[in-house]
Amino acid sequence: MSAHRSPFDRLRQKFDESELECRQCGYLDDDGGWRVTASRGRVQYQFVCPICEAVETRSIRLE
Numbered sequence: 232m233s234a235h236r237s238p239f240d241r242l243r244q245k246f247d248e249s250e251l252e253c254r255q256c257g258y259l260d261d262d263g264g265w266r267v268t269a270s271r272g273r274v275q276y277q278f279v280c281p282i283c284e285a286v287e288t289r290s291i292r293l294e
């Protein structure tokens with residue numbers, strides 16, 4: 232059993248479980264995922280809407 236998960240893994244799971252909805256056109260992407268890029272102390276999530284190509288981004292600071 233892997234009881235220990237990194238903060239990154241936890242964040243990732245949280246995002247995977249959240250609904251991904253385009254704020255521009257309302258497109259709801261059930262299967263899609265965030266593209267995740269991590270840099271020093273920060274994780275950035277990006278999603279490009281396949282319908283209207285709006286870009287959703289979330290940026291999270293790792294404590």
Ligand SMILES: [Zn+2]
Nearest residue numbers: 253256280283
């Ligand atoms: Zn859209």
